[in-house]
Amino acid sequence: MHRFAIRAAVAALALGLVVVDTAAAAGSPDKGKVAFIRNGCYLCHGTVGQGSITTSRGKVVNHTKLPVEAFIGFVRGTNRSMPPYSEKVISDADLTDIYAYLESLPKTADYKTIPLLQ
Amino acid sequence: MARRQSGSDRPASVSRRGFLASTAVAGAAATSAASTGALAATAPDPIAAQPRPAAVRPDARLAATDGGRSLDVAKADGAAGSDFMVDVIKSLDIDYLPANPASSYRGIHESLINYGGNKKPEFLTCTHEEAAVAMCHGYFKIAGKPLMTLVHGVVGLQHASMAIYNAWVDRVPVMILGGTDLDAAHRPPGVPTIHSAQDINKLVRDFTKWDDQPVSLQHFAQSFVRAYRFAMTPPYEPVMLALDAELQEEPIRNDGEKLYIPRYVAAAPPQGESGAVREAARLLAGAERPVIIVDRAVRSPNGMKLLVELAELLQAPVVDQRGRMNFPNTHHLARAANVVGQADVIIGLELADYWATVNSFIDNGEHGGHGLQESKIKPGTKLISISSLDLNMKSNYQDFQRFQVVDVGMAADSEATLPALIEAVRAALPNDRKDAIAKRGEASRKAKEAARVRTHELAAIGWDATPISTARLAAEIWPHIKDLDWSLVGQDRYISYWPSRLWPMDKFHRHIGGSGGAGQGYNLPASIGAALANRDRGRFSISIQCDGDFMYSPGAMWTAARHKIPLLTIMHNNHAYHQETMHLVRMANRRDRVTNIGNDLGPIGTRIENPNIEYAKIAESMGWWSAGPIKDPSQLGPTIKRAVEVVKSGQPALIDVWTQPR
Numbered sequence: 001m002h003r004f005a006i007r008a009a010v011a012a013l014a015l016g017l018v019v020v021d022t023a024a025a026a027g028s029p030d031k032g033k034v035a036f037i038r039n040g041c042y043l044c045h046g047t048v049g050q051g052s053i054t055t056s057r058g059k060v061v062n063h064t065k066l067p068v069e070a071f072i073g074f075v076r077g078t079n080r081s082m083p084p085y086s087e088k089v090i091s092d093a094d095l096t097d098i099y100a101y102l103e104s105l106p107k108t109a110d111y112k113t114i115p116l117l118q
Numbered sequence: 119m120a121r122r123q124s125g126s127d128r129p130a131s132v133s134r135r136g137f138l139a140s141t142a143v144a145g146a147a148a149t150s151a152a153s154t155g156a157l158a159a160t161a162p163d164p165i166a167a168q169p170r171p172a173a174v175r176p177d178a179r180l181a182a183t184d185g186g187r188s189l190d191v192a193k194a195d196g197a198a199g200s201d202f203m204v205d206v207i208k209s210l211d212i213d214y215l216p217a218n219p220a221s222s223y224r225g226i227h228e229s230l231i232n233y234g235g236n237k238k239p240e241f242l243t244c245t246h247e248e249a250a251v252a253m254c255h256g257y258f259k260i261a262g263k264p265l266m267t268l269v270h271g272v273v274g275l276q277h278a279s280m281a282i283y284n285a286w287v288d289r290v291p292v293m294i295l296g297g298t299d300l301d302a303a304h305r306p307p308g309v310p311t312i313h314s315a316q317d318i319n320k321l322v323r324d325f326t327k328w329d330d331q332p333v334s335l336q337h338f339a340q341s342f343v344r345a346y347r348f349a350m351t352p353p354y355e356p357v358m359l360a361l362d363a364e365l366q367e368e369p370i371r372n373d374g375e376k377l378y379i380p381r382y383v384a385a386a387p388p389q390g391e392s393g394a395v396r397e398a399a400r401l402l403a404g405a406e407r408p409v410i411i412v413d414r415a416v417r418s419p420n421g422m423k424l425l426v427e428l429a430e431l432l433q434a435p436v437v438d439q440r441g442r443m444n445f446p447n448t449h450h451l452a453r454a455a456n457v458v459g460q461a462d463v464i465i466g467l468e469l470a471d472y473w474a475t476v477n478s479f480i481d482n483g484e485h486g487g488h489g490l491q492e493s494k495i496k497p498g499t500k501l502i503s504i505s506s507l508d509l510n511m512k513s514n515y516q517d518f519q520r521f522q523v524v525d526v527g528m529a530a531d532s533e534a535t536l537p538a539l540i541e542a543v544r545a546a547l548p549n550d551r552k553d554a555i556a557k558r559g560e561a562s563r564k565a566k567e568a569a570r571v572r573t574h575e576l577a578a579i580g581w582d583a584t585p586i587s588t589a590r591l592a593a594e595i596w597p598h599i600k601d602l603d604w605s606l607v608g609q610d611r612y613i614s615y616w617p618s619r620l621w622p623m624d625k626f627h628r629h630i631g632g633s634g635g636a637g638q639g640y641n642l643p644a645s646i647g648a649a650l651a652n653r654d655r656g657r658f659s660i661s662i663q664c665d666g667d668f669m670y671s672p673g674a675m676w677t678a679a680r681h682k683i684p685l686l687t688i689m690h691n692n693h694a695y696h697q698e699t700m701h702l703v704r705m706a707n708r709r710d711r712v713t714n715i716g717n718d719l720g721p722i723g724t725r726i727e728n729p730n731i732e733y734a735k736i737a738e739s740m741g742w743w744s745a746g747p748i749k750d751p752s753q754l755g756p757t758i759k760r761a762v763e764v765v766k767s768g769q770p771a772l773i774d775v776w777t778q779p780r
Contacts, residue, residue, distance in 0.1 A: 040700075040713060040720060043696060043720060044779075049579075054612075116597070
């Protein structure tokens with residue numbers, strides 16, 4: 001079910017049929033930040049979802065580029081490096097808040113504007 | 119074991135064993151001897167008049183003394199046996215001897231500092247045997263020559279054992295000498311006997327290349343030189359010698375036998391068999407998409423040059439698994455691990471884990487808990503291996519990893535085999551393939567540039583975050599070291615390899631790789647050992663230090679200050695054993711349970727907080743310049759600048775930085 005949701009959402013995203021709308025997620029960024037830490041998401045993904053090549057295989061969740069449904073579907077159904085989280089472990093409401101938190105983070109500056117990265 | 123007596127031509131000389139026995143028979147009490155050192159002058163023991171076995175009785179003083187040997191050995195004529203041992207040691211040009219002192223090697227300790235003048239080797243006082251061995255480990259990875267350490271026979275060796283295992287897995291030679299007192303009938307009772315064993319070497323035999331327990335001085339001379347030779351023949355490994363206390367402490371026997379020191383001649387490293395080399399060259403020369411993967415392939419700066427030559431000859435991407443500084447990351451052929459999926463021929467040089475190089479394992483509980491195991495390579499991809507590990511025949515510890523079938527395998531040293539392989543590839547390359555090979559190089563240049571851009575984009579995410587991002591940390595350090603002859607003397611895996619991804623690494627000493635065995639407590643003392651080698655070569659040493667690893671052996675800091683070893687240590691203070699936090703979350707998820715984090719920010723039992731450890735205060739207390747904790751990324755640059763100046767003046771410095779998990 002969830003894997004189907006992911007595939008459908010990703011396909012729709014690829015076809016330009018979906019516009020990611022933070023408001024539509026209807027989550028609370030503040031609550032989401034707390035849930036992101038409390039549920040240990042930051043352990044692999046970093047507190048602002050920046051990811052790591054050693055713990056998230058480089059995957060960045062800071063602005064996921066996924067609709068909230070696909071985001072939740074991925075968390076529920078992943079069978080790759082990230083362990084799946086059932087509803088007993090984390091609720092849809094918490095995931096919606098986490099999604100809102102990740103979408104609310106400031107946009108990353110172009111690295112070309114950061115002197116130390118030149 | 120045969121026991122010696124003092125030479126008959128020196129009747130006044132009394133061996134330690136004989137001395138102890140005679141004093142017991144004479145009824146001399148041991149109790150008052152400690153302060154005078156003259157046992158014979160003490161008052162008679164009333165108990166001595168009673169019939170009893172001829173032995174020194176255990177008493178409170180002996181039991182309370184760790185060494186228990188406060189009974190001085192009678193002055194003996196002639197040179198001490200351990201003086202000769204020092205002569206043997208000096209013949210091998212060993213620079214330093216990091217060690218924690220112990221009574222069981224007091225004979226050779228005294229000889230080293232008095233007879234040997236505390237030079238070549240110089241004794242470096244350590245607060246833990248694990249730290250001493252890790253210092254030897256780190257030193258070798260810069261200097262390319264081994265150090266020796268001395269350990270107390272039982273408990274000291276037990277302390278040292280994890281660090282020896284790290285050196286074993288990381289293929290690093292260390293000369294380990296353990297004091298022991300073999301003569302159960304005559305050794306002091308109490309603690310010295312508790313600290314003795316029939317065979318102390320057994321404790322580490324599974325993860326040392328060779329060991330021995332010499333029973334004569336000439337035996338020691340042969341075994342020390344032999345041990346050094348074994349340790350320094352690829353695959354490099356630690357070796358162990360047990361030193362009997364009596365052999366150290368008694369004078370050299372004057373029985374006509376002339377002691378000699380065997381001349382050390384290095385063994386030529388094992389080279390790949392010529393037919394296998396030609397077959398490997400044929401496969402590589404005929405490949406459309408060859409890939410070179412290296413782990414502990416390079417042992418010297420020349421090895422890096424040879425690897426570059428092979429890669430350029432084939433214009434083949436090189437994946438550096440960072441067990442050593444193998445290949446310059448500035449080179450257009452330096453690539454990420456995902457190129458293995460495109461390869462039709464892969465050559466692996468000294469890979470610690472060939473299986474995991476070409477297969478993936480995902481610990482997600484599928485297949486009855488065995489997880490997902492998938493090939494990363496295309497069917498039909500030819501695999502070549504050159505590895506000296508095929509010459510290691512130890513079976514208990516599983517560091518040889520899963521078995522991987524290869525098409526051409528050479529039980530040989532990669533660096534020693536590279537010249538022949540390069541010549542064979544050159545001979546096998548058809549002229550009509552030169553354009554195709556040049557195109558491979560161009561494709562690699564483009565891919566390398568795209569990867570560079572992506573790396574910098576990733577580094578920018580969370581740039582101003584608190585806790586400080588590990589990418590920001592690495593980027594802030596760079597401007598302050600880039601004009602120095604710097605050396606990263608610790609592992610960077612736990613900060614997502616950001617230094618290896620952002621800093622140009624073009625020389626063999628730019629980084630030293632990891633611990634090998636992943637035994638915690640390695641990085642701090644190993645970084646100090648490597649910094650010692652760099653100090654003597656005029657280089658600047660920097661280490662990114664994990665907080666969890668730090669707390670295993672923080673006393674190593676004192677050794678660095680005591681012996682004036684300059685090193686900049688930046689604490690990667692993420693307040694947790696993060697590897698374990700993730701394992702616990704994985705387990706809880708698999709069992710549909712919410713991870714219990716108590717009052718912390720991660721699973722109970724994995725956090726290092728409440729209270730927070732003040733690393734800057736620890737460092738200051740041990741004689742280091744220190745600063746922090748730094749929580750605001752904008753404060754990093756100015757603090758690093760000051761710390762670099764301190765280190766350049768010859769002092770170690772530590773900056774505590776509160777960081778992201780990885």
